Amino acid sequence: MSEQPAKKAKMDSLETAKSFLQEWEMPEFAKKMKNVPKHRVRLANMDTPIHRWNIPGVPDDFELYVKRDDMTGSTLTGNKIRNLEFLLGDAVVNGNESVVTCGAFTSNHCRTTAVASAQLGLDAHILIRGGGEKVPMRGNLMLSRFSGASLYRVPDTVTDTGFYDRMVQLSNKAKATTGKGMYVIPIGGSSYPGLFGYINCWAEMMNQGILDRFTDIVVTCGTAVTTGALAIANYLTGSKLRVHSFSIKRPMDFIYGYVQESIDLAGLDCKSEDIVSACVDYIGEGYGKNTDVELDFIRNTADTTGIFLDPVYTGKASRGMVEEMKKNPGRYKGKKVLFLHTGGIFSIYTDQRFDGVMTKEGSAADKVMYWTDGEPPMTTILNHEQ
Template structure:
């Protein structure tokens, strides 16, 4: 065991590079960007895997493959990790001691920011939008809020109406709102393939994709599609009431009053 302390005390750069600062070399298509980031912070587990997605009722000869950015790490943070690698590196370069961001009450971005900040010893302040009926109440420990509060983020609530007056860009009525058909689609895909989509981005995108395939099968026949799953699983907690009638059923196990023990010495109750 003499080697264990040395292994544990090794710098992050020697343990797969996780949580280390690394130079940024842009791809060829991004070399014109200005200003160009000089460094990133290694926060995720990349590259994320790609595998065939066995979706039901695809057009003849059509293949769909899925890029699993939902497996990038950071407490199920999906593609949010990718932008935070740049944003956190910039915050540290400027000598910041805290970060502030804004989002909905179940924002995946806010939860990812709270985790990234704690990784890097920064304070995190979250301004979360909620309804005017709930803005003065404890928001609870559901979904993303559970993670945010466990890692010690400072949470300030603001009503959607207040936010709309002082800081928003005119949220379209459709953002983060779902029809019953869309939520049923998310449930059906999970039951058929084991892939759980989120209700805001990937769920709506996949719903639109398969709907168009059903309406225009000739357009998609024989094609190979790569679908990017951007994560957001915890956002489904905000839809729990709407999903309750769609989720799998349960029952109490029907047991007899007593069951003989295997050794025959008595009964198990």
């Protein structure tokens, strides 16, 4: 007979969460911004390192570095935990005992919300779309489930607005039935408090010398919240770098529109087109879909540098960044480029899409040498069939 799942001990369910809560002071450079959060929960590992990154294809006259935000945590890896520190801080300060968010079944943001909530002792509710009738419990989704989140599969036709409406409905129902608040986090953590994750990160990067060391910073664009924060922070510190945002899904007008909304909410006086350079040329076959060229790029990068990109976000953006260095070097302000690695590693495990890439003839990953007995097979490369 299988054991019953353990029930969470709940005296004051916010006790644990409150122990992670800290007051937050706006970095000096951003003091002009309005509607600033005063708290956050501390969950991410930081400062994350910056180091040289010699990925294949970078032209000789460029120097590429990487900011390792794939190291903000193990199961909390990626950019989203920085935003969630503020969003969950807001949830806790306002007495919510649960949170609801939404995304694709492969969503990094949903996984990060589920894991972070479990660490804080909050209940997480997650609305997902995609993944077919029987959603594969792998990769990010497996971790969300593992960390106790309640999952709600909605029809694929549900739009981002539809997602939001359903979350509000769920939150209202929770309040009506339990009397307790359920905090609503929009898709990708893309509400205003989330922006402060990368305002704060900019202060961290200033301490790491980015204003003097680099001419350009490159980021992957999903909901554009990370893009908006970097663009605003760069603007507030004298626009020393050019901020490049490589979209994996959204069109140009969405990106500039979202960044403009953030600028307006912050009470600043600038135009999004002047503070960010968006590129939509590397979306490829669409959100979550990959060509062989993209998968090869990801494998080559891991193979030659030991850094894993993900197929949905960072793989596409960094490939775009390298292609643009070759084809349109003039779009960069200079030659010292910093790529912000925003994580996403668990998407490698969502399905079998990398299997063909790993076993392709001649790929380094195919170099499995079978050594049954006798001398070490130093030079013999055998394939799996032998």
